[in-house]
Amino acid sequence: MIYVVATVRWIPDGQLCPTVPNRSNYIHWIEDLLSSDLIPRISNSSETVRGFDIGTGANCIYPLLGASLLGWSFVGSDVTDVALEWAKRNVESNPHLAGLIEIRNANEAPCSSKSETVAEEAVRENTSEPVDSVVRSIAPIFVGVVKDSESFDFCMCNPPFFESMEEAGLNPKTSCAGTAEEMACPGGEQAFITHIIEDSVSFKNSFRWFTSMVGRKANLKLLVSKVREAGASVVKTTEFVQGQTARWGLAWSFIAPRKNVIRSSTPGKVHHSFMLQGLRRGNGAFQVLKSAETFFCASNLSCKTDSLSFSIDVTLSDEQTQAATLDGDDLPGSVEDDSTKVHSTVTGASFRISVFEQMPGTLLIKGSLLNKSLSGTFTSLFSQLEETLKTEFVSKDR
Numbered sequence: 001m002i003y004v005v006a007t008v009r010w011i012p013d014g015q016l017c018p019t020v021p022n023r024s025n026y027i028h029w030i031e032d033l034l035s036s037d038l039i040p041r042i043s044n045s046s047e048t049v050r051g052f053d054i055g056t057g058a059n060c061i062y063p064l065l066g067a068s069l070l071g072w073s074f075v076g077s078d079v080t081d082v083a084l085e086w087a088k089r090n091v092e093s094n095p096h097l098a099g100l101i102e103i104r105n106a107n108e109a110p111c112s113s114k115s116e117t118v119a120e121e122a123v124r125e126n127t128s129e130p131v132d133s134v135v136r137s138i139a140p141i142f143v144g145v146v147k148d149s150e151s152f153d154f155c156m157c158n159p160p161f162f163e164s165m166e167e168a169g170l171n172p173k174t175s176c177a178g179t180a181e182e183m184a185c186p187g188g189e190q191a192f193i194t195h196i197i198e199d200s201v202s203f204k205n206s207f208r209w210f211t212s213m214v215g216r217k218a219n220l221k222l223l224v225s226k227v228r229e230a231g232a233s234v235v236k237t238t239e240f241v242q243g244q245t246a247r248w249g250l251a252w253s254f255i256a257p258r259k260n261v262i263r264s265s266t267p268g269k270v271h272h273s274f275m276l277q278g279l280r281r282g283n284g285a286f287q288v289l290k291s292a293e294t295f296f297c298a299s300n301l302s303c304k305t306d307s308l309s310f311s312i313d314v315t316l317s318d319e320q321t322q323a324a325t326l327d328g329d330d331l332p333g334s335v336e337d338d339s340t341k342v343h344s345t346v347t348g349a350s351f352r353i354s355v356f357e358q359m360p361g362t363l364l365i366k367g368s369l370l371n372k373s374l375s376g377t378f379t380s381l382f383s384q385l386e387e388t389l390k391t392e393f394v395s396k397d398r
């Protein structure tokens with residue numbers, strides 16, 4: 001089991017208390033985006049994945065999760081003194097991660113103080129100005145915060161979703177603890193994310209992926225069209241469901257997609273995940289890991305279990321690989337250019353299953369194909385594993 005080896009120790013009274021499973025689903029979606037071969041990497045990017053968290057909040061939850069789970073480095077921005085001060089405290093209270101996380105004040109960006117005053121007044125007065133006019137009243141997102149020479153693999157954002165605290169209070173699907181600055185901004189999430197989209201055009205070469213969480217499905221549709229109007233070359237969306245709360249993920253990029261990426265006819269992905277929620281008493285990551293091992297051994301697959309990292313490397317023998325290939329499974333995304341096709345002799349296909357504890361009683365099970373072959377076989381085995389583990393460990397009344 002990989003514990004979330006970061007502590008969010010400091011959250012002042014009234015500030016947003018983060019629910020971890022939804023936050024880590026967003027992180028893992030970004031991980032999938034980064035590992036997809038849809039768009040190339042930014043050429044000058046280093047080995048360590050670098051992210052920018054817009055509105056990191058007092059809890060600094062995304063940088064702490066991303067750094068502890070995946071070793072990513074982050075710049076986290078915010079605009080309120082409370083958020084900036086407490087985010088720094090949270091980073092300092094995790095000395096093993098401190099070198100990976102930098103907190104920046106977006107209000108120190110040029111021309112921000114006037115905008116902030118307008119924005120704060122609008123939230124206080126609960127004005128419902130048209131989105132386009134309030135967008136300009138939101139403090140800078142990237143301008144003056146991202147340095148000229150910098151590049152990031154992605155940005156992420158959990159935006160202030162509402163126009164006012166009254167609106168936040170009316171939404172039964174929202175756990176509303178949080179201050180006005182955290183939860184609301186003039187124009188709500190639509191204006192905030194529109195601001196990110198507009199800024200992203202000027203910073204198109206500084207980020208590989210721009211992403212944001214979206215709280216309302218109706219806004220998602222609208223924002224997708226704004227992203228297209230802005231000239232993005234790739235747009236992706238997803239849905240995150242956690243208990244009663246649904247959120248959506250929006251991602252876009254201005255980098256040209258790889259030319260002639262041909263998907264093989266076999267459907268399959270290189271990463272899969274599912275959650276085990278409401279584990280029966282007495283069960284935890286260790287029992288789930290052992291049960292997953294038994295499942296693969298029973299299918300005559302070779303397993304190497306690492307109880308320290310709570311992962312299993314599963315390998316198909318050459319014969320099993322050849323048999324699956326003959327059954328029609330192939331490379332998930334063979335790259336073809338005009339003149340050459342990449343052929344591959346598939347041997348010893350393998351994948352890794354990892355068990356992460358999200359919170360007591362909730363585990364995230366992740367599967368990653370290690371050598372990108374036999375994605376169809378991997379997909380099918382992973383969905384059988386999901387069914388087996390859910391039947392064994394999760395109460396039926398959930």
Ligand SMILES: C[S@@+](CC[C@H](N)C(=O)[O-])C[C@H]1O[C@@H](n2cnc3c(N)ncnc32)[C@H](O)[C@@H]1O
Binds near residue numbers: 056058060139
């Ligand atoms: C909903 S909270 C998210 C906090 C944290 N990321 C989380 O997921 O719990 C939104 C945050 O955005 C910050 N914020 C508002 N305008 C901003 C801007 N222009 N740049 C950076 N942060 C901003 C707020 O102060 C608040 O901390």
